[in-house]
Amino acid sequence: MKIIHCADLHLDSNMTSNLSREQAKQRKAELLATFERMIAYAKDNSVKAVIIAGDLYDKKNISANARNVFLSAINNNPDITFYYLRGNHDAESLFIDCDTIPDNIKMFNDSWTSYKIEAPEDNSVITINGVELTADNSNVIYNSLVLDSNNYNIVTLHGQEAMSSSKDKTEVISLKELKNKAIDYLALGHIHSYKMEQLDSRGVYCYPGCLEGRGFDECGEHGFVLLDIKDNKLVGNEFISVSYRNLYEEDVDISECMNSVEMAEKVREVLYKKDYASASLIKVVLTGQIDINAEKNLTYITENFKNDYYYFKLYDHTSIKVDYSSYQYDKSLKGEFVRLVESDDTLDDITKASIIKIGIDALSGEEFI
Numbered sequence: 001m002k003i004i005h006c007a008d009l010h011l012d013s014n015m016t017s018n019l020s021r022e023q024a025k026q027r028k029a030e031l032l033a034t035f036e037r038m039i040a041y042a043k044d045n046s047v048k049a050v051i052i053a054g055d056l057y058d059k060k061n062i063s064a065n066a067r068n069v070f071l072s073a074i075n076n077n078p079d080i081t082f083y084y085l086r087g088n089h090d091a092e093s094l095f096i097d098c099d100t101i102p103d104n105i106k107m108f109n110d111s112w113t114s115y116k117i118e119a120p121e122d123n124s125v126i127t128i129n130g131v132e133l134t135a136d137n138s139n140v141i142y143n144s145l146v147l148d149s150n151n152y153n154i155v156t157l158h159g160q161e162a163m164s165s166s167k168d169k170t171e172v173i174s175l176k177e178l179k180n181k182a183i184d185y186l187a188l189g190h191i192h193s194y195k196m197e198q199l200d201s202r203g204v205y206c207y208p209g210c211l212e213g214r215g216f217d218e219c220g221e222h223g224f225v226l227l228d229i230k231d232n233k234l235v236g237n238e239f240i241s242v243s244y245r246n247l248y249e250e251d252v253d254i255s256e257c258m259n260s261v262e263m264a265e266k267v268r269e270v271l272y273k274k275d276y277a278s279a280s281l282i283k284v285v286l287t288g289q290i291d292i293n294a295e296k297n298l299t300y301i302t303e304n305f306k307n308d309y310y311y312f313k314l315y316d317h318t319s320i321k322v323d324y325s326s327y328q329y330d331k332s333l334k335g336e337f338v339r340l341v342e343s344d345d346t347l348d349d350i351t352k353a354s355i356i357k358i359g360i361d362a363l364s365g366e367e368f369i
Contacts, residue, residue, distance in 0.1 A: 001119040001126065004042055006224040007053035007158070007189025008087070008210040009035055012066040014058070017215040018281070018313060027212070030244040032069045034211045038224055038242055039073045042080055047226070049117065050080060051128065053189030053208075054087025054158025074102045081106060083115065085130045087158040087189055108156070110134050112144055116151075122230045130156035133171055142177035149182040152232040153203075158189040161205070175199065185227065185234060192218045194239050196225070208239070213247040216283045216313075221246055245310055247281040250274070254318065255288030260297040264304045271305070281311040289321040292357055320353035334360060 015027035042050055057066065074082055082105045101107075106115050108130040117126040127148070131141050147153045155178070159171035171190060178186060179200040186205035192213075196206040208225040210218060222243040228236035252270050257263045267284055276282060282305070290296065298314055306312045327338040337359050341352050 001049075001117070001122045001124060001229050002045060002047045003049045003051060003126075003154075003227040003229065004038070004047050004224050005051045005053065005185075005187045005206060005208050005227060006038065006211065007187075007208050008055045008192050009052065010055055010058040010210060010214070011035060011070065012058050012062045013214055015214055018311060023311065027214075027245075031212045032066060034242055034244055035069065036073065038211065039077060039080075041240065041242070043077055045226070047080060048119075049128070050082050051154070051156055051187050052082065052084045053156050053187050054085055055189060056084060056086070071102075074105050078102075078104050080104065081117075083128050083130070083156065084108075085156045085158055085189070086132055108132055110137050112141070119229075124229050124232045125151045126154065126229060126232075127151050128154045128156065133157065133159055133173075138172065142174065142181075145178075145181055147182040150232075152184050152229055152234075153182055154185045154187055155183050156187045156189075160190055161188065161207075175205065178205075192222075193220065194223075194225075196237070196239075204234075204237075206237075212243045212245070213281075216247055216249050216281075219247045219249050245279045245281060246277075247283070248274070248276055249283040249285065251285045251287050253288040254286050254290060254296075255321075257294065258291060259295040260300045263296060264301045267301060267305065271308075276309065278309055280309050282309045283313045283315065285315045286318050289319050292320055292322045292353070292360060319350065320357050322353050322356055 011032060013028065013031060015024045015031065019027060039050075041047075056070065084105055085108045110132050112129060112131045114127050114129045117128065119126060129145070129147065131137065133141070145155070157173050159173040161175055162172045163174070163176050173188065183199060183203040185203060186199055188205060188207045191207040192210040194207065194209040196204055199205045206225055209222050211222055211224065213219060213222055221241040223239060223241040226236070226238045226240050227234060250270055252267050254263045254266050257266055263286070271282065271284070284305075296316075296318075298316055302312065302314045322338070327335045329335075330338070338356055341347070341356050341359070344352070347355070
C-alpha cells in the first residue's frame with residue numbers, strides 16, 4: 001500500500017520574502033499548483049492515503065482560492081483518504097462553507113485518534129494515529145499512546161523534535177519518550193527540510209519538509225515522502241522532489257580578486273559548476289579578505305547574473321585586508337592618512353580597515369557609501 005507523507009504546505013503563504021509584488025503573486029499561485037501536482041502524482045501512482053502532518057495553511061484566515069484548491073482535491077479523489085493533523089498555523093475556517101465534511105478526510109484532535117486501514121492485497125493492517133499538541137496535553141500524550149505491535153503503526157505529530165519533553169514549549173516532541181512503543185513510522189511536521197532517521201530498533205521518524213521553499217532559510221529541493229508498505233513492513237520510502245522552483249545559497253571567496261570583473265568571473269565559476277536551473281532563486285554571499293586597493297562594484301556583479309535566474313541576490317560579507325607596511329614610508333597624503341588611522345588605539349582592526357578603504361576611495365575619486 002502506498003502512502004504519501006507531507007507537511008508544512010503553507011498553501012496561503014504570501015511568498016513576499018525578497019520578491020517583487022508580481023513575483024510574490026506568481027509564487028503564491030505556484031504553491032497551490034505544486035499541491036495539485038502532488039495530488040496528481042498520488043492518483044497516477046495508486047496512492048491510497050495522504051498524511052498531512054500540520055500547517056496545511058499559513059494563517060488562521062485563508063483565501064477562498066486556497067480553500068477551494070484543497071477541498072476540490074479531496075472531493076475529486078474519493079479513492080484517496082486524507083489524514084489531516086492541524087498545526088500551529090492552520091485555519092479554523094477550512095470547512096466553514098461546507099454543508100458536510102467529505103468522507104475521505106480524517107481529522108485528529110487533542111487526544112489520541114486512531115484509524116485502521118486493512119490492506120489484504122498487501123497482507124497488511126496499518127494504523128494511522130495522531131494527536132494535536134496543546135499546552136495541556138504536550139507532556140501527557142506519551143503515556144496514553146498504546147499500539148498493537150502486530151500492526152504497522154504510523155504516528156503523526158506536529159512539532160520540533162527533542163530528546164526530552166519540555167514544560168516551556170507546546171510543540172516539542174520528545175523522541176526519547178516515543179521509543180519502544182511499537183511505532184514503525186513517525187510522520188512529523190514543523191521542520192521545513194527533509195530528514196529521516198532511526199527512532200529505535202523498530203521504527204524511523206521523518207520530516208518531509210515543505211513543498212516549496214519560501215525564503216533562503218529553506219534552500220534545496222522540496223517535496224514529499226512516498227511510503228510503500230507490504231507484509232506490515234516498509235519496503236520502500238522515497239523523497240519525491242516536486243517544487244516548481246528551488247532556492248540556493250552559495251558562498252564565494254573573492255580574496256584573490258582585485259576588481260569587479262574578476263569577482264564576477266569567480267561567482268560565475270561557482271554557479272556554473274552547480275548548473276542551477278534558470279527557474280531557481282539564487283543568493284550569493286561574497287566572502288574572504290580583499291585587498292584595500294581592490295575595486296568592487298556590487299551593482300556590476302549583480303547585473304551579470306540577474307537575468308540568468310528567476311531571482312538573484314548578492315550579499316557582501318567580505319572584510320578588508322590592509323598591508324600597513326606598504327604605507328610605512330609613503331610620503332603621499334594617502335600614506336599619511338593610513339598611518340594616522342592605524343595609530344588610533346580607540347579603533348578596532350575591522351573599523352580601521354573600513355575607514356581606510358573609504359578614505360582611499362575618496363582620495364582616488366571613487367564613489368563610496
